[in-house]
Amino acid sequence: MAEQKATNVHWHDGEVTRADRNTLLKQKGATLWFTGLSGSGKSTVAVALEKALIQRGHLAFRLDGDNVRLGINKNLGFSAEDRQENIRRIGEVAKLFVDAGVIVLSSFISPYRLDRDNVRALHNAADMDFIEVYVECPLEEAEKRDPKGLYKKARAGEIKNFTGIDDPYEAPENPELLLKTAELTLEQEVDAVIKLLEQRGILAAA
Amino acid sequence: MAEQKATNVHWHDGEVTRADRNTLLKQKGATLWFTGLSGSGKSTVAVALEKALIQRGHLAFRLDGDNVRLGINKNLGFSAEDRQENIRRIGEVAKLFVDAGVIVLSSFISPYRLDRDNVRALHNAADMDFIEVYVECPLEEAEKRDPKGLYKKARAGEIKNFTGIDDPYEAPENPELLLKTAELTLEQEVDAVIKLLEQRGILAAA
Secondary structure (H helix, E strand, C coil): CCCCCCCCCCCCCCCCCHHHHHHHHCECCEEEEEECCCCCCHHHHHHHHHHHHHHCCCCEEEEEHHHHHCCCCCCCCCCHHHHHHHHHHHHHHHHHHHHCCCEEEEECCCCCHHHHHHHHHHHHHCCCEEEEEEEECCHHHHHHHCCCCHHHHHHCCCCCCCECCCECCCCCCCCCEEEECCCCCHHHHHHHHHHHHHHCCCECCC | CCCCCCCCCCCCCCCCCHHHHHHHHCECCEEEEEECCCCCCHHHHHHHHHHHHHHCCCCEEEEEHHHHHCCCCCCCCCCHHHHHHHHHHHHHHHHHHHHCCCEEEEECCCCCHHHHHHHHHHHHHCCCEEEEEEEECCHHHHHHHCCCCHHHHHHCCCCCCCECCCECCCCCCCCCEEEECCCCCHHHHHHHHHHHHHHCCCECCC
């Protein structure tokens, strides 16, 4: 026998349920999955939304490329395989947070449809809300903003496989929400998300 | 240039702080790290503690071998390298939960001192509470209980590298709390943990 694989494990229900935690927090844990080009405004809207939710007494938490890449995924690079594993792990972490009752704001380029759909399927299989928010911004506009100077480096060939330049971005076909950041104010974007959360019963109406 | 590694990333402070979430939840996020032999009673006390905390209005969430091994760590086996990566990822997930304000109950054998100390160091570096709880139980007693029948399989050679049988368990030298489960009732164990949490300011005193 070579190696013991994780075969002896099973779900451990315990005595506290997800519903108990939702009741405690007066909200329903859910994953909001922001996807879009670098510079499209994903983090900006996630930051503002997190603040708006906390101010309303709701527990929200952001997962983003910056904090995840320095922590759980610091042993991953940007190869195709590592990008896929990056999104897989984030999806699993998000699920744990939803189980804990938290509203997770996940903010990653996540350019590949298959990877996002896998995370959606994981949530669906566990009867958890997965809300895909397409933060849409024309490439020219995102490149003009270039808040981290990454497009410049990609155009100069200093970064390879950069989404939108020499790696594809596969736009969502049926996102739960479309935010055109070149046309909306930040306040309008936040309001649109909160309205959707209320409609879906994630937040109790005020 | 071969592969872009995670070098362009930095911590994204956003506008909501850990302190804001702690204030919202009226508690201080913290990791309780239960360690001990298979069958020592780690999960039993974690399940009971989670229930006691939720009943008191505190947000607690368990990470355990069962749910983590089926999710984020389902691509890991039980080789030395994979066991180390298993604990590393769990430590990083725990940190994210602490950042979110949650009291994390982590319940894994986690037999190696170095792996546990690495998780402790990660928490310390972020000024986060890491509370190691040694769930101590004599091997003979744990083997007698054998709730999952794993010791029997290990003795029969059907499972290799089983902690306590043909792989070492390195007991904590200075755990924040020692629970001798062969000598205490479950209620006494839960009370001891809650008292410690109150003393450390994780829970506001009732």
